[in-house]
Amino acid sequence: MIKTLQAEHHLLSATEEQVKLLENSIFASGELPTFKETIGKWGQSELRPDKVDIFQVNLGYMCNQTCKHCHVDAGPDRKEIMSRETMQICLKILKENKYHTLDLTGGAPEMNPDFRWFVTEAKLAGVQEIIVRSNLTIILANPKFRDLPQFFKDHGIRLVSSLPFYLPEKTDRQRGAGVFKKSIEALQILNAAGYGRENGLIIDLVYNPGGAFLPADQEGLERDFKKELKNQYDVDFNNLLAITNLPISRFLDFLVRTDNFEDYMDTLVRAFNPATLTGIMCKNTLSIGWDGYIYDCDFNQMLGLKVNHPVSHIRDFDGETINRREIVVNQHCYGCTAGAGSSCQGTVA
Amino acid sequence: MQKTYYDPADLKKFGDVAEFGPELADKFFDWYNEVFKEGALTAREKSLIALAVAHAVQCPYCIDAYTSSSLQKGVTEAQMMEAVHVASAIRGGASLVHGVQMMNKAKKLSM
Numbered sequence: 014m015i016k017t018l019q020a021e022h023h024l025l026s027a028t029e030e031q032v033k034l035l036e037n038s039i040f041a042s043g044e045l046p047t048f049k050e051t052i053g054k055w056g057q058s059e060l061r062p063d064k065v066d067i068f069q070v071n072l073g074y075m076c077n078q079t080c081k082h083c084h085v086d087a088g089p090d091r092k093e094i095m096s097r098e099t100m101q102i103c104l105k106i107l108k109e110n111k112y113h114t115l116d117l118t119g120g121a122p123e124m125n126p127d128f129r130w131f132v133t134e135a136k137l138a139g140v141q142e143i144i145v146r147s148n149l150t151i152i153l154a155n156p157k158f159r160d161l162p163q164f165f166k167d168h169g170i171r172l173v174s175s176l177p178f179y180l181p182e183k184t185d186r187q188r189g190a191g192v193f194k195k196s197i198e199a200l201q202i203l204n205a206a207g208y209g210r211e212n213g214l215i216i217d218l219v220y221n222p223g224g225a226f227l228p229a230d231q232e233g234l235e236r237d238f239k240k241e242l243k244n245q246y247d248v249d250f251n252n253l254l255a256i257t258n259l260p261i262s263r264f265l266d267f268l269v270r271t272d273n274f275e276d277y278m279d280t281l282v283r284a285f286n287p288a289t290l291t292g293i294m295c296k297n298t299l300s301i302g303w304d305g306y307i308y309d310c311d312f313n314q315m316l317g318l319k320v321n322h323p324v325s326h327i328r329d330f331d332g333e334t335i336n337r338r339e340i341v342v343n344q345h346c347y348g349c350t351a352g353a354g355s356s357c358q359g360t361v362a
Numbered sequence: 363m364q365k366t367y368y369d370p371a372d373l374k375k376f377g378d379v380a381e382f383g384p385e386l387a388d389k390f391f392d393w394y395n396e397v398f399k400e401g402a403l404t405a406r407e408k409s410l411i412a413l414a415v416a417h418a419v420q421c422p423y424c425i426d427a428y429t430s431s432s433l434q435k436g437v438t439e440a441q442m443m444e445a446v447h448v449a450s451a452i453r454g455g456a457s458l459v460h461g462v463q464m465m466n467k468a469k470k471l472s473m
Contacts, residue, residue, distance in 0.1 A: 178436070180438060182438075183438070222433070222434065223433075224433060226430050226433050226434045227434055228434070229405075229406075229434050229435045229436055230405070233400075233404070233405070233406075233435075234436065237436060279374070283374075
């Protein structure tokens with residue numbers, strides 16, 4: 014298993030180094046326009062949120078996998094984890110603001126010891142939709158996780174799970190040896206529990222490219238995934254979400270190491286699609302870090318770019334004024350606006 | 363002075379050929395874009411054909427573009443290499459089949 018950047022004491026494990034790279038390089042020389050310049054050309058000098066629908070909470074960076082492209086730099090050696098106290102504040106915010114969706118992510122969110130408590134309380138608090146971004150293999154990682162499918166089902170959780178490709182070698186290359194086989198086994202268990210087969214038990218899969226290129230058309234990919242997974246493994250799922258790799262953390266390291274950074278950024282800039290600007294996820298999402306800090310999105314969180322608002326921690330959260338902030342952007346935002354766009358919910362345009 | 367005939371950066375300037383002849387360039391790019399749309403063949407199949415042809419005509423720009431395009435469309439490395447072998451087999455075969463012409467001539471001339 015590969016090590017996290019943090020465990021390697023890698024330069025890019027420091028968020029400020031990543032931001033420096035995104036701000037300097039070909040953008041400082043003027044070779045490529047900055048994101049701010051590009052949206053300015055389309056009449057948007059700044060981005061502001063619409064209304065928060067999705068309250069995305071990162072329960073910690075601990076994970077049983079170390080995927081090569083992970084923008085969180087998650088892994089077994091990461092110790093950052095959300096406390097129950099912070100979760101209690103999140104619950105209070107959810108109740109007071111009646112946000113439609115609680116979106117739980119990580120690392121592997123299930124590894125947080127208070128994960129089940131949090132989900133149960135959120136359900137009692139009346140949150141309409143709870144999403145868990147599960148990596149699938151967690152179900153088989155330890156006997157204590159084996160009953161997760163039943164737990165998910167009992168709480169009406171919508172699952173969103175990464176499976177970068179329907180061929181073993183492509184998935185394993187990105188997520189680690191043997192991950193594809195375990196993911197298929199987990200999908201079969203979830204199917205047996207009704208996920209992807211029964212009404213209301215939704216499991217969406219996430220495709221992301223296995224390198225420095227953009228995702229293909231989401232609809233076509235979904236067709237291929239459904240056909241191949243059904244024929245080869247009798248696996249069913251609901252929707253395929255195609256997500257672009259953002260130049261952050263381990264994927265950024267990959268781009269730099271392989272001399273792909275400039276070309277990839279150029280590809281993203283050339284693929285800029287102004288139609289994505291109304292649907293990008295920072296317009297209706299708030300991202301909460303494991304330590305309670307507030308960000309415009311999960312990507313800004315991983316770059317340490319807190320919200321541009323006097324209150325950047327949930328302990329003093331103000332659901333009214335947070336909607337009037339200006340969204341913090343940088344060059345990584347081109348990843349969400351390329352082609353058909355990209356978000357935690359798949360394409361946006 | 364430019365040291366090589368091929369510069370990878372030129373691929374991104376392909377559209378600039380319109381500078382010296384916009385009307386024909388526009389016609390070409392309209393047609394080109396239409397060709398690669400989903401049709402009786404999928405966009406993925408078209409990418410793979412383009413990759414094979416790129417090798418047959420030995421166009422470094424096209425190899426660059428259609429390797430990326432094929433990966434993006436979910437073509438596997440094994441499929442890409444098989445496509446290159448198909449192109450190579452046709453190129454090799456195209457030379458070898460002329461051996462029949464050589465044999466015909468040789469046999470005609472020989473006692």
